[in-house]
Amino acid sequence: METTEFLAYIASLPDYQEQIAHIERLPYRPAEYARTDAPLLPRIDARLRKKRILPLYTHQANAVNLSRQGKNIIVATPAASGKSLCYNLPVLEKLLSDPNARALYLYPAKALAQDQLRSLKSLAVPSLLADEEIAVYDGDTPGNSRADIRLKARIILSNPDMLHVSILPSHQKWGRFLRHLEYVVIDEAHIYRGVFGSHLANIIRRLRRLCRYYGSSPQFILSSATIASPGVHAQSLTGLPFSVVDNDGAPRSEKDFVFWNPPIIDPANGIRHSANSESSFLLSELVSHEIRTLDFTRTKRLTELIYKYSRDRLIAIKPEFADLIKPYRGGYTAEDRRKIEKELFSGRLLGAVSTNALELGIDIGDLGATILTGFPGSISSTFQQAGRSGRRCGHSLSFLLGLDNPLDQYYMNNPEKLFNSGFEGTFINPENPYIYRVHLLCAAWEMPVNASETDMFGENLIEELDTLAQERVLNKRRDNYYLSADISYPAGDISIRSASGKDFCLIDAESGQIIETLDFQTAFLQAYPGAVYLHQGESYLVSRFDLNSQIALLEKKKLDYYTVTRDLTEISIIEVLKNKLVGDISVYLGKVDVTLTVTGYRRKAQFTEQVLSEEQLDLPPQTFPTIAVWFKLPSDIVSAMGKTKMDFHGAIHAAEHALIGLLPLFALCDRGDIGGVSTPLHPDTGTPAIFIYDGHPGGVGIAEKGYEVIKDLWEAARNFIEKCTCIDGCPSCVQSPKCGNNNKPLDKNGAKAVLERCLGNACL
Numbered sequence: 001m002e003t004t005e006f007l008a009y010i011a012s013l014p015d016y017q018e019q020i021a022h023i024e025r026l027p028y029r030p031a032e033y034a035r036t037d038a039p040l041l042p043r044i045d046a047r048l049r050k051k052r053i054l055p056l057y058t059h060q061a062n063a064v065n066l067s068r069q070g071k072n073i074i075v076a077t078p079a080a081s082g083k084s085l086c087y088n089l090p091v092l093e094k095l096l097s098d099p100n101a102r103a104l105y106l107y108p109a110k111a112l113a114q115d116q117l118r119s120l121k122s123l124a125v126p127s128l129l130a131d132e133e134i135a136v137y138d139g140d141t142p143g144n145s146r147a148d149i150r151l152k153a154r155i156i157l158s159n160p161d162m163l164h165v166s167i168l169p170s171h172q173k174w175g176r177f178l179r180h181l182e183y184v185v186i187d188e189a190h191i192y193r194g195v196f197g198s199h200l201a202n203i204i205r206r207l208r209r210l211c212r213y214y215g216s217s218p219q220f221i222l223s224s225a226t227i228a229s230p231g232v233h234a235q236s237l238t239g240l241p242f243s244v245v246d247n248d249g250a251p252r253s254e255k256d257f258v259f260w261n262p263p264i265i266d267p268a269n270g271i272r273h274s275a276n277s278e279s280s281f282l283l284s285e286l287v288s289h290e291i292r293t294l295d296f297t298r299t300k301r302l303t304e305l306i307y308k309y310s311r312d313r314l315i316a317i318k319p320e321f322a323d324l325i326k327p328y329r330g331g332y333t334a335e336d337r338r339k340i341e342k343e344l345f346s347g348r349l350l351g352a353v354s355t356n357a358l359e360l361g362i363d364i365g366d367l368g369a370t371i372l373t374g375f376p377g378s379i380s381s382t383f384q385q386a387g388r389s390g391r392r393c394g395h396s397l398s399f400l401l402g403l404d405n406p407l408d409q410y411y412m413n414n415p416e417k418l419f420n421s422g423f424e425g426t427f428i429n430p431e432n433p434y435i436y437r438v439h440l441l442c443a444a445w446e447m448p449v450n451a452s453e454t455d456m457f458g459e460n461l462i463e464e465l466d467t468l469a470q471e472r473v474l475n476k477r478r479d480n481y482y483l484s485a486d487i488s489y490p491a492g493d494i495s496i497r498s499a500s501g502k503d504f505c506l507i508d509a510e511s512g513q514i515i516e517t518l519d520f521q522t523a524f525l526q527a528y529p530g531a532v533y534l535h536q537g538e539s540y541l542v543s544r545f546d547l548n549s550q551i552a553l554l555e556k557k558k559l560d561y562y563t564v565t566r567d568l569t570e571i572s573i574i575e576v577l578k579n580k581l582v583g584d585i586s587v588y589l590g591k592v593d594v595t596l597t598v599t600g601y602r603r604k605a606q607f608t609e610q611v612l613s614e615e616q617l618d619l620p621p622q623t624f625p626t627i628a629v630w631f632k633l634p635s636d637i638v639s640a641m642g643k644t645k646m647d648f649h650g651a652i653h654a655a656e657h658a659l660i661g662l663l664p665l666f667a668l669c670d671r672g673d674i675g676g677v678s679t680p681l682h683p684d685t686g687t688p689a690i691f692i693y694d695g696h697p698g699g700v701g702i703a704e705k706g707y708e709v710i711k712d713l714w715e716a717a718r719n720f721i722e723k724c725t726c727i728d729g730c731p732s733c734v735q736s737p738k739c740g741n742n743n744k745p746l747d748k749n750g751a752k753a754v755l756e757r758c759l760g761n762a763c764l
Contacts, residue, residue, distance in 0.1 A: 001289040003368045003397045007256065010285065017263035019278065021402070022415040024257040032249035034061035038068070041093055047127050053085070058249030060085050067221065068093075071243045074189060074222040076230035079387025081250035083223040087185045088120060090221065092128055094182050095154055103183040104218075105157045108191045109357050110138055111328075111341050113157045116187070118345075120155065129154065138162045140338075150174060160196075164203045165491045168446055171210050179214040189224040190380055190426060192237055194673055194700045195435070197428035199496035201237050202439035205430075208239070209456050210446060225384045227668070228425040236428050239456065253390040261402040261412045270730025275403045276302065277607055279373040280309035282399055287325060287351040288318040291368040291397075295353045296385045298374045298670075301526070303329045304534030305562070305606070306373060307353040325351035328358060333515075356381065358388070369397040375408045377670040380423050404731030405671070406661030406720055413723065424668035427701035431460055434625075434698040437468060441483060441490040448480040495519055506533065509543060509553045520550070524598050524622060525565050527552040530615055531601065532563045547620070561612055566600045567740035571628065571677045571691050573684040582711050583760040585631050589707040592628040594675065594693055597621040599740070627699030629707040630691040637757045638680075638688060641750065648688070651750025652678040653741075654734035656690050658717040658751060661736065663692065665716060667705040671738070674702055711759070718755035721748060 001009065007023070010016060033055040039045065048054045056064070059077055063086035066073045075086045091103045107113040117136050125131050135153040137146065139162060149156065150173060158167070167174055184207070186192070192200045211218055222234050226246070234242040260282070262272040279295060283306070286293040295310075297303045307327035314322040326340050326349055343349045344358075347366075352358065356376065367389040376382050382400065390396030402412040411418050430436065440457070443449050454461045465481045468474040474481045483490070495503055497519070504523035506516045515535055518527060523545075527533055531542040533554055540554035574591040581587070598619045603612040633652065641648045656678040663674060675695050682689040694703050706713065724733035729748035736743065 001291065003256075003291060003395050006286065006289065006291060006369075006397060007258065009289075010282075017273075019260050019263060020258060021261040021412050022259040024259075024415060024419060026252070026255040026257055028254045029252040031251040032058045034058040034249065036061050036064045036068075040064075040089065041096055043096060043128060044089065044092055047123065051123065056085070057082055058247050059245050060089070060249070062247060063087070063221070063245045064089050064093075066243050066245065067219065070219065072220040072222075072234070072238070072240050073243045073245055074224060074230045074234040075245045076224045076226050077246060077248040077250065078226055078252075079384050080390075081248050083187075084116065084119060086223060086245065087183070087187075087221040088123065090219075091155065091183050091185070092124060096128060098182070100180045101154065101182045102177050102180045103155045103185065104163075104177075104181060105155065105185040105187065106163065107157065107159055107187050108196075110140060110159065111337060111357060112187065113138060113159060114338070114341060115345070117157055120157075137167075150177060160192075160200050160203055161496060163207065164199070164442070164494070164496055168203070168206050168210060169442070169489065169491050171214075171446055175214055178211055179216055181211055181214075181216045181218045184218045184220050186220065186222045186237065189222040189230075189234065189237065190227050190384075193426040193428055193668055194702075195696045196497050197237065197426065198430050198432050198435045198700055199439070199494075201239070201428055201430035202436060203496070204238050205456050206439060206443050206446065209443065209453065212456075213447065225380045226423050227380050228423050233426045233428075236426075236430065254395045255386070255390050256395075256397050257386065258397060258399045259402065259412055259415050260399045261409075262404075267725070268727050270404075270724065270726030270732050272404050272732070274607060274609055275373060275401055276305055276309060279306050279371055279401055280313055282371050282401070283310045283325070283351055283353070284313040284317065286369050286371075286397075287321055288314065290350065292347075292349075292366060293351045293369040293371060294358060294367055294388050295351065295371040295373060296358070296376065297353060297355060298376070300329045300355060301534055301562070302373065303327050303353050303355050308534075309607070310351070310353065321350060324349055325353070328352050328354040356385070367396070369399070371399045371401060373401050374403040374405075375400065375411055377664055378424050378668045379418060379421065380668070382418065404735075405737070406658055406717070406733055407664055407671070409724070409732040410662065410665070410716075410720055424666075426668050427705065429698070429700045431458055432696075432698035432700060433464070436460070437464055438490060438494050440464060440468060440481075441473060441487065442494070444474055444481055444483040445487075445490055448482050449474075451479040451481070504550045504552055506535075506540075506552050506554055508540075509555045515554070521596075521622065521624075523550075523552065524596070524619065525567075527554075528565065528598055528601065528617055528619060530563065530617070532559055532561065532603075534562075545619075561603045561605050563601045563603055564737070565598050565740070566602065566614070566742060568597045568599055569675060569677050569740060570595045570597075571682075571693065573630075574625065577627075578707065582631075583758070584634065585758050587629065587631045587707065587710050589627070589629050589703060591625060592691070592693060593623055593625050594628075594677075595621050595623040602742075624697040626694045626697055627703040628691045628693035629703045629710065630685075630689050631710065631758070632685055633688040633690070633754065634757070635687075637754060641753070646750035646753065647745050647747040648750065649678075649680050650745035650747030651754050652680065652688060652690055654721075654729055654746040654748055654751035655717065655754045656692075657734045657736045657739065657743075657746070658721055658755075659690065659713055660692055662716050662720065663702070663706055663713060666709045666713060667702050669702045673700075714755050714758045718752060718759065721752045721755070724748075 067090035132152045133154040135149045136157045231244045262278045283295045370389040386398035402408040503517045529545045533540045539559040544553035576590040578589040600616045656676040660676045677691040
């Protein structure tokens with residue numbers, strides 16, 4: 001079936017309930033071409049002509065011109081615009097003109113590195129480079145191959161994790177490579193935000209420092225999806241000035257962008273049909289009509305759930321297709337990932353369910369459709385994921401499926417905002433002390449850190465070095481700081497994708513094999529005793545949770561339910577950094593301590609989401625320091641609500657949920673990156689208060705953005721609550737699936753009144 005026919009088919013089915021809320025037709029756009037200022041090297045030109053890649057698009061030619069001038073560049077254009085040529089051409093020119101030159105490519109995911117290895121070798125081998133001169137060097141690289149790669153490879157494709165944990169600490173083995181390093185390429189730079197981006201910024205500074213030691217000063221080329229202020233982001237990541245290339249000349253195929261909203265099944269309470277079921281319905285229908293489809297989910301757990309639902313439905317309606325879909329996400333073994341990737345790249349699979357691991361620039365062939373099960377958290381990621389379909393096959397479909405939360409429903413009700421609001425900026429905080437200090441220890445392991453190296457590590461360097469010296473993890477001799485003798489290999493203890501630096505191992509109790517690893521905080525929320533954990537479509541029950549050894553034992557079981565945590569969050573103010581009056585409302589930004597206690601969990605039935613039972617847990621509280629924005633509520637609203645039937649506690653709780661749900665409209669973050677607390681009387685303020693905090697130790701800049709846009713955030717939340725058609729509050733406006741108090745108490749009308757008062761309007 002053609003993609004153009006599919007929407008008419010879906011709308012004709014008996015079970016169709018007007019789920020299509022909006023269709024945006026993205027029209028065909030022709031290509032725009034340009035020539036480089038000087039011709040490409042003849043060998044490269046001949047290769048491009050043979051591959052039918054010429055002429056170059058405008059942004060590709062611009063990138064080559066700027067790179068030849070010695071400038072660092074960031075290419076910020078949409079998915080499938082040919083960004084890889086923007087760095088491959090300058091790198092290949094340099095390597096052909098200088099036989100000693102080397103280049104390092106960094107990708108955020110192993111699958112992307114494997115895909116780009118195939119693509120680069122197809123372009124360059126054997127006409128331009130020998131096969132052994134291009135290699136992947138990551139955690140999956142066999143030990144007996146690594147020395148040959150260091151010796152022979154001129155382009156090494158790796159990832160930040162491997163650079164951090166292996167290459168930099170062993171730089172003596174890499175001396176020849178670093179001495180001749182001419183280019184560093186960082187692909188998918190928009191992915192490096194929050195904690196991950198803050199870690200990478202420090203890793204790049206460590207790399208630049210070692211390059212300087214070996215006598216090189218590489219150029220940087222970054223590629224990114226379209227984001228706001230890409231040059232600022234690139235400079236934050238690397239500490240260097242950048243030129244921006246964003247004059248996209250690539251053609252665009254016609255696409256129908258479909259907003260699919262699950263039908264309301266309980267109008268009074270605003271309850272919609274399960275988005276997971278809707279997603280599996282769409283995926284199984286598309287696959288059963290032989291439309292190759294990629295279904296993106298927000299979490300690993302949902303990847304497994306939707307895969308299971310879709311497979312079960314295909315068994316019922318078209319069993320011969322049931323084995324032609326697979327799940328794909330982080331945490332799988334290298335062997336499992338390579339097998340699934342091979343089946344995807346070869347076209348054997350008709351469908352896949354994936355986290356954003358496949359959002360990146362991986363070419364998995366002719367996809368006719370993409371499903372986005374929930375707003376991905378940013379407009380940038382939305383178009384990246386949607387852009388996976390229609391790369392080569394003409395007309396395509398993309399479905400944005402609305403979840404039951406304020407942000408998703410905001411876009412379901414205001415689809416034009418997705419196309420007209422512009423792209424968000426990114427947030428990183430390289431000098432977050434919980435990230436910055438551990439990288440100073442890593443740098444000292446690599447070679448002593450000198451107090452004069454502020455050009456590399458920032459103006460806070462001396463203060464932080466002295467702090468570490470006082471903690472006796474560094475020893476000071478004159479102006480040099482050395483790692484203490486009892487500290488060995490600090491990079492091995494740091495997880496650069498979390499701020500905690502600790503990992504939990506999930507072990508199959510039957511085989512004794514590690515099936516996944518989770519960061520410490522996530523393990524508390526997903527792998528507690530009694531939790532149901534999904535892995536490759538199989539259900540596992542957590543039978544043991546050992547904090548000392550950081551091990552969870554899992555037993556494979558057939559279960560018809562899943563689990564959701566209940567938790568209690570408390571917050572204490574440590575230091576006020578900023579404050580302002582918005583009208584007569586006092587707003588603050590400051591350092592806080594957040595204490596999270598997982599108190600129990602709910603067992604919920606698959607498909608129906610019915611709560612089957614409430615279970616208690618006795619786990620130790622986890623406290624971490626972070627940054628928060630908060631505001632005090634005046635006494636008049638408390639007294640006014642006391643004269644009505646509104647529940648003040650429920651009102652501020654509901655307002656907190658709405659504010660957290662809509663903050664990603666203004667800050668490029670995921671819902672899981674932020675948390676909130678509301679209290680009728682906070683002991684540190686002496687007043688009612690609402691807090692929104694960064695969910696990572698030390699903070700990464702999200703709370704600062706909330707402080708900056710607080711009035712706009714109040715207004716967006718007020719308007720959305722007002723427009724929601726439910727009676728007492730629903731998941732689309734003031735309920736939260738992450739609420740540790742089971743969304744009790746909540747008062748929708750009270751929340752609207754609180755926000756009206758914050759905006760200076762009469763509220764009651």
